[in-house]
Amino acid sequence: MTHILVEPSYWSIVLNFLAQKYFMDSHATCILWHPAFDVRMDGSLPLIIMDSHKWIDVEDDVYDYESRRREFEMNGIAYNDWILRLTVAIEHSHCETFLAFQEQIPDFARFFYNASIYSIWRSLRNRFIFAYTDELLEDKDILRGYIFYDQPNVLVVRSPYLNSSIFDIKTNRFVGSRNFDDRPIEFYLLQRYDAQNREIIWESGNTMSKKLKDLQGREVVIGIFNYKPFMLLEYERQPTVYDRAQGKTEVFIDGTEVRLMMLFCELHNCTIQVDTTETGDWGGIYSNGTGYGLLGMVLDRRNDYGIGGLYFWYEAYQFMDMTHFIGRSGVTCLVPAPHHLISWTMLLRPFQPMLWLCVMVCLLLEILGLCLTRRFEHWTRAQTWVESLRFGFGSALKLFVNQSTSYITSSNSLRTVLLASYLIDIILTTVYSGGLAAILTLPTMEEAPDSRQRLYDHKLIWTGTSQAWIATIDKRSADPVLLGLMEHYRVSDAAQISDYARSEQMGFVVERLMYGHVGNTELIANESLERLKLMVDDIYFALTAAFVPRLWPHLEAYNNFIMAWISSGLDKFWEWKIAAQYMNAHRQNRILASQRLNLEIGPVKLGIDNIIGLIMLWCFGLICSLLTFVGELWHHKQVKMPVP
Structure with a gap:
């Protein structure tokens, strides 16, 4: 009988050992299958097997990649098979841990970040194992890529030969300077594992969990511009931090959200740097996964931390991560202050419309009463209805304006009606005079x-x-009022807003902070505040957060820090302190006080505007009198004209 000698393979033993130690709490593990490595993973792990050598054969695909491919093409996203397959694996299989072999390592390290950005599903527990053997090594620099600088949970399993039983288990340094150009990727040995005897034959005192606790001066880059009190940027104060845009240490920073990161770095021994390359605007994100402004810098990983009272923007959230909510902010406006109401309608304002209607009814009743009484005053000399109606109309109007009548009556009934009408009219005119005064x-x-x-x-x-x-x-869920307000919103530059605030009848956006202060008021000059007032409520409000790149390694620790910070009440203390230190307290009080009208203005000189209504009424009376006089002249002329 012929005996076939099979070389033993210990890769399954060492990889199962590491998977049991690091992958057990994962949703799923994605394995990039390699035919040279005889690997059989423990069945207790949820596994997704991906064979990059067969990605061209689409007939055996379980998932229909064409729908995702069409979505990429519709949004203008550049992709390849690596990006497409990894994106689908992350999004639909919820892979949190990954295992790649040999020549697959540089391709995986290069395209994994793209896949993590394009997948809407995201995880805070990503871990990676990269396995290779020197025997099959063609490219000596396979451990390259941004992932080895930026991710702490990276294990590298190396053996000199494919059938070796001794394995070196290394991890990337991660901590320390992030100057990628000057410092090569550093690895240090964690363990040396004997797969034949299934034991650790050497182990260092370091663990991967220690990396995030002491970052040893690792830089955290903040995108910043002047937007008090969230973030403050000055060039004359001390101490200063390094500005990547300027290339020298000359920038002083502070602010409620900046100070939050500064305290976090004190606890975890990291170094704050800033980037003011694209300052003055938050920017935005395009559908193809690119962006501009502050958000674009975070998306490109030039910045680690985007702040400035940022709300939940779904377009940005699709490609980035958000921290826990830091605070609350309301969008409101400085609107034109109300003016004194001076117009010809002032004569009508002492009485409400219903009361004016009652006055008219009262006058009609007076006219009717006087007309009937005069009509039947003397049975022997009865008056006509026209004469009686003329008497009632004229007498009622004279009594209403406190004028006497030349008519002498001896009838007690008519005297009684005249007295009652006079008493009613004098009460009405007195009340009206008091209201007008x-x-x-x-x-x-x-x-x-x-x-x-x-x-x-x-x-x-x-x-x-x-x-x-x-x-x-969100236009789909906004109420009609909010949708109507959106139609009236206009974008203007800083110079235009400063000019408009001096004269135009417009509203100017400001931000009402969680504990009462008002931000975004620097564009409004002090003299413009005299004609503006703060709205009593918010147009809408939202919770604020910070945007960070996908797979930001400090996100979980930073979220825990935010919860402790809010629970301690420091959010309120810092807002008040920073507002008092860097913002004009007089302006703040003046803006907040503008919500309530100041009626203690003392005596006011009356001008022509105050009596314009009286003048218009007087002119109306003159015109009516003149027309009446002309009509009477014409009537008398017609009466005296002889009949032919």
Whole structure:
């Protein structure tokens, strides 16, 4: 009988050992299958087997990749088979741990970040094992790629020969400087494992979990521009931090959300750096996975931490991660303050419309009473209805304006009706005079668009420096008022807003912070505040968070830190302290006080505007008298004209 000698393969033993130690809490493990490695994983692990050598053969695919391929092409996303397959594996299989072999390692390390960005599903527990043997090594630099610099949970399993039983288990350094150009990727040995005897023959004192606790000065880059009190950027204060845009250490930073990261770095021994390359705007994200402004820098991994009162923007969330909510912010406006209500209608304002209707009814009853009484005053000398009606109409109007009549009556009934009418009219005129005096003495203000509903009713244009102010609004669930307000929003630059605030009847976007302060007011000059007032409510409000790149390794620790920070009450303390330190307290108080009208303005000189209604009424009376006089002249002329 012929005996076939089979070389033993210990890769299954060492990889199962590591999987049991690091992969047990994973949703699923994606294995990039390699034919040279005889690997059989433990059946207790949820596994997804992916063979990159057979990706061209689409007939055996379980998942229909064409739908995802069409989505990429429709959005203009550049992709290849690696990106397509890894994206689908992450999104549909929920792979959190990955195992790659030999020449697959550089391709996986290169395209995994693209796949993690394009997949809507994301995880905070990503771990990686890269296995290779020197015997099959063609490219000596297979351990390359951004993933080895940026991810802490990386294991490298190496053996000198394919059938070796001794394996070196290494991990990347991760901590320390992130200067990729000057420092090559560093690995250190964690363990040396004997797969034949299934034992660890050497082990260092370091563990992967220690990396995130002490970052040894690892840089965290913050994208920043001046937006108080969230973030503050100055060039004259001390101490300063390194600005990657300027290339030198000369920038002073502070702010409620900046200080949160500064304290986090004190606890975890990391170094704060800033990047002011694209300052002044939050930017946005395109459907093809690219962006501009602050968000674009986070998406490109030039920045690690995007802040500035950022709301939940779904377009950005699709390609990035968000921290826990840091605070609450409301979008409101400085709107034109109400003016004194001065017009010809002031004569009508002492009485409400219903009361004016009652006065008219009262006058009609007086006319009717006087007419009937005069008509039947003397049975022997009866008056005609026309004469009686003329008497009732003229006498009622004379009594209403406190004028006497030349008619002398000896009838007690007519005297009684005249006395009753006079008493009613004198009461009405006295009440009206008192109401008119009160209106002229106390200022009557017109309605201001200082609430969400009134801003919509007035159809007032409101403006801000970015489309981001309305990007948070979901048009599918917004109410009609909010949708109407969106139609009236306009984007203007800083210079235009400063000019508009001095004269235009517009609303200007400001931000109401969680504990009462108002941000985004620097564009409004002090002299412009005299004609503006703060709305009493918010157009809408949202919770604020920070945006970070996908697979940001500090996200879980940072979220826990945010929860402790909010629970301690430091969020309120820092807002008040930073607002008092860097923002003008007088301006803040002035803006907040503008919500309530200041009626203690003292005596006000009356001008022509106050009596314009009286003048118009007087002119109306003159015109009517003149027309009546002309009509009488014409009538008498017609009466005296001889008949031919």
